[in-house]
Amino acid sequence: MDVIGRYRLQEQVGAGAFATVWRGYDDDLDVDVAVKVLADNWASRADVRERFLSEARLMRRIASDRVVRVFDLGKLPDGRPYFVMDYVDGGTLADILAGGPVDPADALWWGADLARAVAALHAEGVVHRDITPANLLLRPSNGLESGGGTHRIVLADLGLAKRAAEASGLTQAVGTPSYMAPEQGRGDGGFDERADVYAVGAVTYALLTGRAPFVVSSISDVLGRDPDSNPPSLRPLLHDAVGQLDDLLARALAYRVGDRWQRADTLAEHLEAEAYRLEQEAPMLASARTAAGDPDAVDTTIRSAGTTAHPGRRQWVLAALPVLFVGAAVATWFLLGR
Structure with a gap:
């Protein structure tokens, strides 16, 4: 499976009991996307299909950038549903x-x-x-x-x-x-x-x-x-x-x-x-x-x-140290030169 809808699949990035998630590419929008597909062994279970679709609808309704946003929904030729989300590439x-x-x-x-x-x-x-x-x-x-x-x-x-x-x-x-x-x-x-x-x-x-x-x-x-x-x-x-x-x-x-x-x-x-x-x-x-x-x-x-992936302000302080040293050196030269 290389393509789902208009999305070209790049690699599998996650798999669970009920679904698989792929990193894909949207050529129309020129962006990476995440495509979540219901597992084929659950395709015939109406309750599981509904829960899968309910997740997509819920994620779509939540207006916050702190929750992954869904922007497309569809079906594979075999009838399995899938939905498309923003791809978040920083790991977990x-x-x-x-x-x-x-x-x-x-x-x-x-x-x-x-x-x-x-x-x-x-x-x-x-x-x-x-x-x-x-x-x-x-x-x-x-x-x-x-x-x-x-x-x-x-x-x-x-x-x-x-x-x-x-x-x-x-x-x-x-x-x-x-x-x-x-x-x-x-x-x-x-x-x-x-x-x-x-x-x-x-x-x-x-x-x-x-x-x-x-x-x-x-x-x-x-x-x-x-x-x-x-x-x-x-x-x-x-x-x-x-x-x-x-x-x-x-x-x-x-x-x-x-x-x-x-x-x-x-x-x-x-x-x-x-x-x-x-x-x-x-x-x-x-x-x-x-x-x-x-x-x-x-x-x-x-x-x-x-x-670490979350260095806080300490990273900024470390980056600023060379500038502070150079500034001190210039000030010293100026004072001694006078």
């Missing part, structure tokens, strides 16, 4: 996590950016239900957004997303267990936008530590968690710079919905504040790691200087 947050935990301040910027994206989804009355690193795409920043960094998070894969008014009536547990809120795992329909807030907390914790906050391999593990338990402390990673982070993330990951942050944008504000704080304390943090004999101290310091 799962690619970032493949390299292990990222610099703590960067991790919090990523978490805050994710929370802002989720808040945009909630503003449209939609609950995602499957926020995982693999479903979070990265696009280049336009340089005008807050928080610095070279990329922004874009939500994708809304196959499980539902209108908030519909979510309370769902009676099947779906999602990825490691990032799934307990109330979602029960499958009794008793969940809302705060299930996504939990997932934001879980992804942020994974960025900080390289692992999910709780040992979970199945929905049974989600349901069997002690309601009073908290994720392991971040103190071994951050030492005295941990600040309020343990409490902040424990609240995001609270078992009881009422104990959790109630809105994604509120969580975003707290993550942004902690990111700013850690940036100010970065020299102290590096010294603490070195003093503790952390074998990753040097690598972490290098990554915090701008080698």
Whole structure:
């Protein structure tokens, strides 16, 4: 299959149980696109086809650049539906996590950016239900957004997303267990936008530590968690710079919905504040790691200087240093010459 509609297929970029995603090219518009095609083994299932098409319609209706936008829909000769989306070429947050935990301040910027994206989804009355690193795409920043960094998070894969008014009536547990809120795992329909807030907390914790906050391999593990338990402390990673982070993330990951942050944008504000704080304390943090004999101290310091995909303002500061040195030299020459 080399062509779908007017789109020339370039390479397969993703595959799941229900669909395959291709990078294609639109010759008419002269742009790369992403083409999602229903898997042939589900083509005869009317319910699966409808869910596939519902995802396309939902993504099309959401007016936010933080959600992948659908702009075309069609059928293959064999009758399978497909839809065409903007191609986001910055990889996924799962690619970032493949390299292990990222610099703590960067991790919090990523978490805050994710929370802002989720808040945009909630503003449209939609609950995602499957926020995982693999479903979070990265696009280049336009340089005008807050928080610095070279990329922004874009939500994708809304196959499980539902209108908030519909979510309370769902009676099947779906999602990825490691990032799934307990109330979602029960499958009794008793969940809302705060299930996504939990997932934001879980992804942020994974960025900080390289692992999910709780040992979970199945929905049974989600349901069997002690309601009073908290994720392991971040103190071994951050030492005295941990600040309020343990409490902040424990609240995001609270078992009881009422104990959790109630809105994604509120969580975003707290993550942004902690990111700013850690940036100010970065020299102290590096010294603490070195003093503790952390074998990753040097690598972490290098990554915090701008080698991660989300370097923040530190990259700008490093780029400006040569200019500052030249300016100082010129000033010295001028003063001595007089």
